[in-house]
Amino acid sequence: MRKPIQKRTIKTRAKLLSAAEEVIRHGGYEALRVEEVVKAAGVAKGTFFAHFRDKDALMEILIADKLNACLDQAQSETPPKTVPEIIASLEPVHEFMTSERYVFDLLIRYSGATAIADIGPIAYCFERYFRVVMMWLETAEMRKDVPSxxxxxxxxxxxxxxxxxxxxxxxxxxxxTDRLETYLDAWLTPAG
Amino acid sequence: MRKPIQKRTIKTRAKLLSAAEEVIRHGGYEALRVEEVVKAAGVAKGTFFAHFRDKDALMEILIADKLNACLDQAQSETPPKTVPEIIASLEPVHEFMTSERYVFDLLIRYSGATAIADIGPIAYCFERYFRVVMMWLETAEMRKDVPSxxxxxxxxxxxxxxxxxxxxxxxxxxxxTDRLETYLDAWLTPAG
DNA sequence: ATTTTATATTGACCGTGGTCATTTTTTGAT
DNA sequence: ATCAAAAAATGACCACGGTCAATATAAAAT
Structure with a gap:
């Protein structure tokens, strides 16, 4: 069984990714154009689509990366125990998620997998978000009538x-923040 | 003083809308092409965009219409009082909302207004959904520690x-249905 | 080294949403 | 009826994501 991962391949992919990051650093996510990325990377347009299914696939990777960094940060601190603390810990995550309308829309669109066995990086981020919060809730003083x-x-x-x-x-x-706090108070600590 | 709503205008608009409905009746929402719509309506492409900001604007109108019909139906029946009844009453609404991936994505994207004072028909549908449910909840036996x-x-x-x-x-x-029931049981009737 | 085969790259080309200067039609004034 | 101004319709054109047959390069076999 041949497993030829050519060096060229990973190099080109890396070029495309860093070119895309550079483009985004300038004009944000929404303004990214594939043509601009391939020009900056010094490859042909077709090469882009040999490496990424479509433009969204690239976006998924880049946005999931950033989101994972935010989740890393949230996880590194001491676990929050109260509703305001939970909201504070998630603040960087939510901040990035709403940093651009385009980003938010894309996140929602790919929050679930498009098809079975086709789970993208953003779907994994949402899964991770879920698990992090669940762990926090297990050791916090919340309602116990439903599973965490x-x-x-x-x-x-x-x-x-x-x-x-x-x-x-x-x-x-x-x-x-106010809205989310109202929601979570009512959800996590209902007054019997 | 100028208020010339030419007859031609509403006629063309009506032609475009019914042509679009016909196209959707055949191939669904996702497959709709503007070119096909204008061909079926017998007008030029530019005319389309003189009547609708963009393709999404047309979609918003058509999808909101259908959704309002579903909400009419939900509202016409006797108000549900329990969680399973509420879910049952909303069933046609949710059914349509998830009838096509394309429809669901568009609904979510336009569920809030894009900009202040630019509230589209779908945003109004969501507002209506919210109000209908709120009215049901007011006369149902749900938790009373938070406003309906x-x-x-x-x-x-x-x-x-x-x-x-x-x-x-x-x-x-x-x-x-099972998932939503689990959610709503925990949300609407928490066991102190 | 040479040939063969697998993989990567290329760029002309296409589909489709959206624009806009130009032309056609309607309306209101004379 | 005639004309001027406003409104509507037109279609050639553009932007941009995505395709694919042809080409170039790398790896494997001889």
Missing amino acids: ELLAEGVQAFAIQAMSLQYCALHSATTF | ELLAEGVQAFAIQAMSLQYCALHSATTF
Whole structure:
């Protein structure tokens, strides 16, 4: 069985990725053009699509990288125990997620896998987010009538809702943090 | 004083809309091509964009129409009182929302307004969904420690989460209805 | 070294959404 | 009826993501 991972291949891929990062550093994610990336990388357009299924696939990789860095940071600190602490710990994650409308939309679109056995890097990020929160909740003083797995899924749902409403003119009175705190208070520590 | 809404205008717009509906009836939403619509409507391409900001704007109108029809239906029946009844009443709405991946993505993308004072038909649908659920909750026996407004926002968040996870290979063990029921039981009637 | 085969790269080309200067039609004033 | 100004329709054109047959390069076999 031949396993020829040519050196050229990883080099070209690396060139494309770093070129894309550079392009994004200048104009943000939304403004990225494939033509610009391949020009900066010094390869032909077709080469790009030999390395990435489509433009979104590249975006997934780059955005998931950044998101994983945010999750690293969140995980490195001492586990939060209260709702405000949880929100504070997740702040860098949410901050990046809503840094650009384009980024948020893409995150949501790829938060679940497109097809079975085709789970992309962003879907893994969401899975990781879920697991990190679940671990926090297990050692925090939250309601115990439902499993912490379910609680963590709810935190994710509410965080997405709160981020979405940031973009919604009909609900722009409250800030993201206030809204999320209201949600999580009601979800994690309901007053019997 | 100038208010010349030419008859021609509404006629052309109507032609475009019904042509689009016809096209969708055949191939679904995702496969719709603007060229096909204008051909079927017997107008030039430029005319399309004189009537709709872009392709998404047309889609918003058509999808919001369908969604409003579903909401009409949900509202016409006797108000549900329990979690399973609420889920059952919303079933046609959720059914349509997830009828096509393309539709679901577009719904989410336009669920909030793109910009202040630029609230599209889909954003209004979400607002309506929220209000309908809130009214149901007010006369149902749910937790009373938080306002029903908040409860309704939560229902929306959980419904979206449950729909999203339908598309996610990492969480495809549970069905949509089961998952949503689990969510709403924990959200609406927490065991002190 | 030479040939063969697998893999990577290329760039002309296509599909489709969206633009805009030009032309056609409608409307209101005379 | 005639004309001027506003509104609507037109279609050639552009931008940009994505394809693919042809070509170039690397690795394996002789």
